Amino acid sequence: MEEIRSLIEGFGVALSLKNVGLMFVGVILGVVIGVLPGLGGANGVAILLPLTFSMAQSPGGTTSAIILLSCIYWGALFGGAITSILFNIPGEPWSVATTFDGYPLAQQGRAGAALTAAFTSSFVGAFIATVVITFLSPIVAGFALQFGPPEFFSVYLLTFCAFVGMSKEPPAKTLTAMMTGFALAAVGTDPVTGTLRLTFGSVELLSGFDFLIAVIGLFGIGEILLTMEEGLAFKGADAKINMKVVMQTWKELPRYWATSMRSSIVGCFMGIVPGGATPASFMAYGGAQRFSKDGAKFGTGKIEGVVAPETAAHAAGTSALLPMLTLGVPGSPTAAVLLGGLLIWGLQPGPMLFVEQKEFVWGLIASIYLGNIAGLIVVLTCVPLFAAILRIPFAVIAPVIMVVCAIGAYTVKTNMFDVWMMLMFGVLGYVFKKLNYPLAPLVLAIVLGDRAEASFRQAMLVSEGQMSIFFSNGLVGSITGLALFLLAWPVISMLIAKAKGK
């Protein structure tokens, strides 16, 4: 077992006192970044690049530098769940799906349980993905090469089909919400012809609507406005704040092993392709809802509904490192900055990295294991602390949340216009909730809309307008087929039920 020996050597590199110290520093920084919507992981990594730049020049320093940077990344992945659960404000795009059940849990006074479940499943997802990287990297590294435009489109289609089709809201409203999301995603530069769409000559609209602004408004501000109706208080203030809740939740978690495994597979797949952590989290949530016995109760505060997206997001975030290291393709904006870091330190990601920079690569892989353990320790010990935030009086916490939202919206593009947009989305979120328009399809359409359209049209360029390209080989055909099957699933299951009834 070549890998095991290399890995043990890697642990040797990563386990120096200095590197372990850096791990904790990185994780804590990362959690801060994940909690504040204004600071993306990309931001934090970018800011620390200059620092690590000098670090990387000492012998063995590149490993320390990448440990620090990647631990910020793990920390951010962990941290994104915190505000999603406590305040319905996703700190990072991949934690949107976590709000669906995490926030209702917090309202029921089970914030501690939701946080514990989120952190633990994040860890499980990352762990499984790391095992995949460790032992299967030579096999799966080339997998991303199979993915051309039609394959990417089929993956986005699969995400949609896995997620929609089970909405309880009126179909006309679901359709309106989703199409509005797509329309918002289309604002800005058309990816294929480069012309401007739906900008109406406005400079502010050039770059389109950022996903984060929409979710901060729709979820965060909208929720505060809704909460206001019932008086000046947050629910869930009676959350238990002690460490017992961690153990109690852990006892419950093994029940969801099937969801956990399925979500890990979805996550690893989406990370390696690379399709991204955000679609992975939505896909896993949709899948869990469909296959769980309690599927109908999803969205009302089920632990399983927290486990699925968190496991997938973290598995995807971790396995996204594989295409980044072997092919130089970043799976997320944060990974893009990490990639820039490697280049600046003089490491060339690509097929040769595993051959020429063995010590570095295995040091990094070892640090993923250790960094995630460090992360889990940090966030779990802080569960009571986070849950206690809900006890801060509303008159204090509400304006602070508003300020955090405003800062978050501003920093996306350093633009005041976006802060106004956030307010508008806030009103929209409030009205939507009250009129039974579903928010999730709208958000998903904003995230995936332009990417799905771009890959669809790239595929059409390749095939010269032939739709048959989506079934042109086994890979794309089976993904498209699976997507269509999932879309038709409600009808199929109805038919099955009818047949059984007879």
Place this chain on the structure above:
Amino acid sequence: MEKGGARHGAIGTKGVELVVAALFFALGALVIFDSRRLGTGWADDGPQAGYFPFYLGLIICVSSLVTFFKALTIRPERDKVFVDSAQFKLVLAVFVPTVVYVGLIGLLGIYVSSMLFIGFFMRWQGKYSWLKLGMVSVGVMGVFFFVFEMWFKVPLPKGPLEAALGLN
């Protein structure tokens, strides 16, 4: 949401439904309008730039019409309360100060206006003492200043006070 006829001083769901559906219809029409400019056809190398937006707009228009006419059939005595006046006052109590706050950011920078906003809100809704609200607002924004400006070097909007202090 309560069932039964709309109470006095409350906004009925029917009216809001109609307005929202109409707004969506307008949005759909706007999208269709702009996509006509871009070409909505299917060229030999696939859809043109306006192809998807055109159909998106069309679906938005049609589905909002459905919602609109469904809402029209709600009889007044079965109209649910969208929000009653007491609730609406509470919502506005948060929303209006927030709008003012966002307006102030452009004038005073984010730090000063956030301090004022937090302070105002604590005083108005929580009746905290000046000392307490001063500590919270200055403390919170001080931490943010440290995190964003010093630590992560993310420049946030600043106003005349920061300029006078030489902080920007």
Place this chain on the structure above:
Amino acid sequence: MKIKLSRKFGVTAAALATALAGFAFQSSAHAWEPSKTVEFVVPAGTGGGADQMARVIQSIVAKHNLMKQSMVVVNKAGGAGAEGFLDVKGASGDAHKIIITLSNLFTTPLATGVPFNWRDLTPVQMLALDQFVLWVNAGKPYKNVKEFLAAAKGSKFKMAGTGSKQEDQIITVGIEKSAGVKFIYIPFRGGGDVAVQLVGNHADATVNNPIEAVAHWRGGKLRPLCVFDPKRMPYKEKVTATMSWSDIPTCKEQGLDFDYLMLRGIFMAPGVSPDQVKFYTDLIAKVRETKEWKEFIEKGAFNTTALAGKEYADWVAKEEARHVSLMKSAGFIAGAK
């Protein structure tokens, strides 16, 4: 209305602040230097070539303490970079804002009709010129440009590139015109994606920058056919077992008469003083002296031409005229189809 109002106030306040700062420095005898954090605008997304170069400069400045104030990189990629250019154009007189440009300085206003021109900005310094290389999958039989073009003739080869109506597509059109072939151009989001599409055989060729494709070249997956520089690249150190950058022939040598180099240069907002421009030219001169910069330039196999002042402006003007004619002949100009 409210937005416009507050923005106006913001601008006035900023202008006032700058004026005050400027005044304070005029009274002392020293040359101008930044009095607050310098914003380094990148009109492209994170991880791309321009972004990398900006971050390298930021790192070098921080590491060697070349400036008292710090420098932050801000990505404003919206509207194919128009967001960034308009931001700097609108910050008249603000000497704490610099922008790194790529070819979208010319292509974006032409292709989208967004109102700006490089003349709206103050040219500071050219950093380097980025090379373009014609790459094919190493598994394909053609070993040189002639064989490649012969194979491309008649069959519709797919050319993958970054962005739409930008440098990659312009080069594609350039090849088409001078060799009488026809490609299907497929736009992708980033150079890394483009290279992988070629490695995975989803495209037949690319015109990636050296740094975007070098890893796959070293891994034996891609083959360079020619470089779109009139002269060969000077870097003689072996990159693969048998070849160095300077072993790649120029396209002209190979009978493909088209050349293209991409500007990596720095501009400032309009209305800044010569003193302020001088600070940044001096700063870049110091950056260019560092070991880190030289390593970076060699790794990316850049063309090291680095003009400043009037020569720089002249070069940009000439290049603009060329882009206008190239894009006009390709039918890429907005509203003139």
